[in-house]
Amino acid sequence: MRFAENEPEFYDLTNMTWEEIKGALETIKLAIIPIGAHEQHGPHMVESCDAVLAEKMSQKLAARLHPYALVTPTVNMGISPHHMKFPGTITLRSSTLIAILRDMVSSLKQHGIQKFLFLNAHGGNMSTLNVAVTILTEELGVEIYCAKTTASAKKAISEHVKSALFGHSCEREVSEALYLAPEMIRFDKITKGQIKEGGRWKHLRPGKALQGFYRYEEMTGNGCIGDATKASREIGMKIVEEAIENLVREIGELLDLNTKSIY
Numbered sequence: 001m002r003f004a005e006n007e008p009e010f011y012d013l014t015n016m017t018w019e020e021i022k023g024a025l026e027t028i029k030l031a032i033i034p035i036g037a038h039e040q041h042g043p044h045m046v047e048s049c050d051a052v053l054a055e056k057m058s059q060k061l062a063a064r065l066h067p068y069a070l071v072t073p074t075v076n077m078g079i080s081p082h083h084m085k086f087p088g089t090i091t092l093r094s095s096t097l098i099a100i101l102r103d104m105v106s107s108l109k110q111h112g113i114q115k116f117l118f119l120n121a122h123g124g125n126m127s128t129l130n131v132a133v134t135i136l137t138e139e140l141g142v143e144i145y146c147a148k149t150t151a152s153a154k155k156a157i158s159e160h161v162k163s164a165l166f167g168h169s170c171e172r173e174v175s176e177a178l179y180l181a182p183e184m185i186r187f188d189k190i191t192k193g194q195i196k197e198g199g200r201w202k203h204l205r206p207g208k209a210l211q212g213f214y215r216y217e218e219m220t221g222n223g224c225i226g227d228a229t230k231a232s233r234e235i236g237m238k239i240v241e242e243a244i245e246n247l248v249r250e251i252g253e254l255l256d257l258n259t260k261s262i263y
């Protein structure tokens, strides 16, 4: 499968016949499972944002790892109870997400795949996915890795993302969308997060001494954080490409792939 005429090829399970898959399984060593969310993304991005970004990143990664990787159907809902006060959000329970992943991994194992990457674009999924990796590795006897799509792009993020607060429909995420899926953006609505001054959330943000559950409306009036008006396609490209390079390198080493054909 190709994104377009001039784009590289990758194995896309959703768009292959069983005969094509049978042939591809002779080289495939890794199934990439894109995992997203269906949740509000402020006034300027659609609810499928995380699912689409996870899928696009998975396709890019599979193209770089071709013919050793396959992209599975996207898990397009995730753990989003903290966004439920905003219209349209659908949340899974952690047990549901783990159950879906168990059945996907188990099915693909029956077709001969032993190694899996959960490529996740939604921070709210991470704690559940870490549990899923532990449970399913033990239970199914497979090898599972998990990555947050662009979290490893530390250089590009520290050099280019200037907002003090980012992580949701923000400068970083809108930049990634500008590069990977601009059709998700309402360009006439791009705006800063309406951050609330007081509240528990300030004590519970990632990196603070305490962690705990808080709802997004405690932190932001319009559902986004950071300053998406500073986003650009250029920043998105740097973040995405640095993350893909990191993932290709790490997976190449872990799976002992023929790196000459990849790098």
Ligand SMILES: [Zn+2]
Pocket (backbone or CB within 6 Å): 041, 049, 050, 121, 122, 168, 169, 173
């Ligand atoms: Zn998002």
